[in-house]
Amino acid sequence: SISNTGSISNTGSISDTGSISNTGSISNTGSISNTGSISYTGSISNTGSISDTASITGTISTGSNAAIVLLSGLEHTYDGTVPSASCSTIPANLATTISYDHLSKNAGSYAVTCSVTEPGYSASTTGTLTISPAQLSITSALDGSYLMNSSGALMASNGSIVSSSLTAQSSVISSIAGTISQLAGNYALSGAGTLSLTVIPTNGGGVITMADGTATAIHPVMLSASTINLAAGWNLLGSSSDAPLDVATLFGDPSQFGTVWKWNPTTKNWAFYTPALQGQALLDYAAAKGYEVLTTIKGGEGFWVNALVAISISFPAGNAYFPTLVSGWNLVSLGVQMPPNQFNLSLSSTPPATGVVPQNVTTVWSWDNNSSNWCFYAPSLEADGNLPNYIASKGYLDFTTNSTKLTPGQGFWVYR
Numbered sequence: 001s002i003s004n005t006g007s008i009s010n011t012g013s014i015s016d017t018g019s020i021s022n023t024g025s026i027s028n029t030g031s032i033s034n035t036g037s038i039s040y041t042g043s044i045s046n047t048g049s050i051s052d053t054a055s056i057t058g059t060i061s062t063g064s065n066a067a068i069v070l071l072s073g074l075e076h077t078y079d080g081t082v083p084s085a086s087c088s089t090i091p092a093n094l095a096t097t098i099s100y101d102h103l104s105k106n107a108g109s110y111a112v113t114c115s116v117t118e119p120g121y122s123a124s125t126t127g128t129l130t131i132s133p134a135q136l137s138i139t140s141a142l143d144g145s146y147l148m149n150s151s152g153a154l155m156a157s158n159g160s161i162v163s164s165s166l167t168a169q170s171s172v173i174s175s176i177a178g179t180i181s182q183l184a185g186n187y188a189l190s191g192a193g194t195l196s197l198t199v200i201p202t203n204g205g206g207v208i209t210m211a212d213g214t215a216t217a218i219h220p221v222m223l224s225a226s227t228i229n230l231a232a233g234w235n236l237l238g239s240s241s242d243a244p245l246d247v248a249t250l251f252g253d254p255s256q257f258g259t260v261w262k263w264n265p266t267t268k269n270w271a272f273y274t275p276a277l278q279g280q281a282l283l284d285y286a287a288a289k290g291y292e293v294l295t296t297i298k299g300g301e302g303f304w305v306n307a308l309v310a311i312s313i314s315f316p317a318g319n320a321y322f323p324t325l326v327s328g329w330n331l332v333s334l335g336v337q338m339p340p341n342q343f344n345l346s347l348s349s350t351p352p353a354t355g356v357v358p359q360n361v362t363t364v365w366s367w368d369n370n371s372s373n374w375c376f377y378a379p380s381l382e383a384d385g386n387l388p389n390y391i392a393s394k395g396y397l398d399f400t401t402n403s404t405k406l407t408p409g410q411g412f413w414v415y416r
Helices: 279-289 339-345 379-384 387-393
Strands: 001-002 007-010 011-015 017-023 025-026 032-035 039-042 043-046 049-052 055-057 068-072 075-077 088-090 096-100 108-118 122-134 134-138 162-165 185-189 197-198 226-230 233-238 257-264 269-273 302-307 309-313 329-333 365-366 373-377 411-415
Touching: 017 329, 039 162, 039 411, 068 108, 068 122, 226 233, 226 257, 233 329, 233 365, 269 279, 302 411, 329 379, 339 373, 339 379, 373 387, 379 387
Parallel strands: 001 017, 007 025, 011 032, 017 039, 025 043, 032 049, 039 055, 075 122
Antiparallel strands: 068 088, 096 108, 108 122, 134 185, 162 197, 226 309, 233 302, 257 269, 257 302, 329 411, 365 373, 365 411
């Protein structure tokens, strides 16, 4: 800083990064460069140049062909648009032009130069335009709230966040993992494009509020009541919402349904129901066979139905549900539609590196009623490039070439 109560006569240059306070006089025929502020109650007589990126207060007299150039509007926050700086002059309203070094809308620091183009004057100044990152806000909310954005990028609520990224980014927090309660807080994001989150719901619920610098786009989503078409024979179905299914109510007509089966991954046993047996007769039969009696199908559970005729049944509306997996065989259902490789990815506690196939499951199996065959997926075979050859050798169906995804209302097997 420079504090002056007498006089400063300059024929060379003065460079200051603090402030210049003057109650005397400054006579300048060289240059004064200051990145702090210039404040005075005396006088500054200038026939050279004064460059200041902060502020100048007072009145400055300039000599012939001399000018002072000031930059402002150098601090911004990422909002998805390209910002700009402002330039003013002493004498006022001189024609100027502003140039930038590779300025973009991405967060970062960019050199900026303002030059006087008014005939008869010659002066310029440089500074740094800064774009600060926007904020991603993740907050907890009440159970049962499930959200997704208008583009479908955010698939549901409370659970593991498996990926978070900005497209066309330069410098960005590329991944965030954990549960919503663990992640409550703000996260800096820089870059261009739209924030994209993949969030898989678990029982509980939660709300994600996201901001990419321009707006927050969140819409509540539920699984609507749906009609499921069953073929005569075996059908692999699933309860994909948190609305439980009462087995006797849904499958109680013995002229339409033979048996219903649900795998219990904890006891590693089958739960069984048939409308042909009621009350104690059903209990006795199940006990004799070593089965459990099936009364209710909960969210995230898959089940087999042996239909005696082709028939349609209705599933109630409810919040989308994500199954809990254990080691071994799991018969489950999913509240959001996705291919099996994405389901495998969603089980990661942290996002894998680009190009890496995580080994979160061993195999995924989905039954195709029309062909009476299995769609098959194995991440280990995807990783080594042998998945298509293996599927062809076994006569299975390929999820990709068969355009098949894991969908709400459908059951599927997972070995973990």
